[in-house]
Amino acid sequence: MGQKASRYLVVSEAAYTDGGGQPVRLVLNTRTSRVSTVDDAVARTLGRETLPAAIAEQLSDPSILVPSDRDELTDVLDEQRARARSLASLNYVLVPAGFCNMGCEYCGQVHVRGKSTANHRDAVRDRVLRGINRPSTEEVRIGWFGNEPLLSYAIVRELAAQFVEAADAGGVRYTSTLSTGGSLLTLRRLRALYEECRIHTLRITIDPQRPYHRILSTLSELASDEFPLLRLMIHSDLADVDQGDAFLDAAVAAGLNRPMFEFDLREAPAWRRGEQRFAAAEPRWLRRMHEVGLVTGNLIPAQLTGPLCPAVTRTAEVISSSGGIFSCTEHPLVSTHEQDDVLELVEQADHDRQRPAGRYDDWHDRVNRGEQKCSGCVFLPVCGGSCPKRWGEGTSACPSYTHNIQQRLDLVAARSGLVPCS
Ligand code: SF4
Ligand code: SF4
Structure with a gap:
């Protein structure tokens, strides 16, 4: 041969x-x-x-x-499909808060004051615990996401403590992340999130259109040897090239050039039509970050180690504070998707069953049939198609690399x- x-x-x-x-x-x-x-x-x-x-x-x-x-395309899609179909790893993206204190311009989520009902909380707890206790489960990932989860800090603590306890009792590997705007973080809260809730990755989204120096200095004060496993991933959606340079200057001035901070500059949705300009500026930022000791994980695209995203695997789901279960993280709390894309309601769902199929669960078959240009793309093994939702909306989802x-x-x-x- x-x-x-x-x-x-x-x-x-x-x-x-x-x-x-x-x-x-x-x-x-x-x-x-x-x-x-x-x-x-x-x-x-x-x-x-x-x-x-x-x-x-x-x-x-x-x-x-x-x-x-x-036939390498078949091999790659088979590998990606197998990861999406594995029952061993469960991923729950939980949206505990219906409100956010930031109101970033590019965010499409609606903000509604008011707490979720106790029934809702019980249903979320029951559903996740049932998943953790399933005999096929080897790993569970919990993501606290959407609006500002720290506005529901007490709920996060209460639920997470029970999830951690159940996972430990069942010998299930537990990992958890929390996405936040960062303004409500304090050392006391971080300690509880890290130790009790076992949240070892914080994704901090910073809007460069708004004053952010205070948040950067708060993050700097939180960096401590007390949290050896903590990763603080700082995302910033840039609306123009100058914002990238200014943001890197501010990050260095705040002393965030330390290994526990990882930076990910992206183009804001409003700038996506200018993706070529973003991509042209990005190598300069990557070089600068390396020179000044700012960590970035994405110089060379990393291998996909799990499913592409929640929307392509029925072992992942997004449970909104509004009560709906969704497949895609950009569906909850967005008016049109709250109307059209709820798969079922958590208070009525059968917790012994996976979520119903969503819009993108047949993603790998679509690529295999050549319906997406991803089937002929050299980056398919590392990219997986990036974002089925964006392709579905007629927008290119190709990463800047x-x-x-x-x-x-x-x-x-x-x-x-x-x-x-x-
Ligand atoms: S389809 Fe796109 S927006 Fe939805 S979960 Fe996947 S990557 Fe995220
Ligand atoms: S999204 Fe773009 S880069 Fe990724 S596999 Fe598809 S065509 Fe390739």
């Missing part, structure tokens, strides 16, 4: 040298997320239909080559001590 180059390779357009004079190229294998250095002459052969057997000996990443008859992967490879080369061949 002959061998061919995997269809999931991105070869650097630039050739580099390590100073020894031998030109090389970088090859990103999107099935493994590995970037390897390949002799320039060998890299040029990777586009050919069949390859000489001797080439395999020159590759540090053997999975760059695959058997000639391999599709526009600037070559500059990212240049940054990887520079960090490895490679210099571009002149």
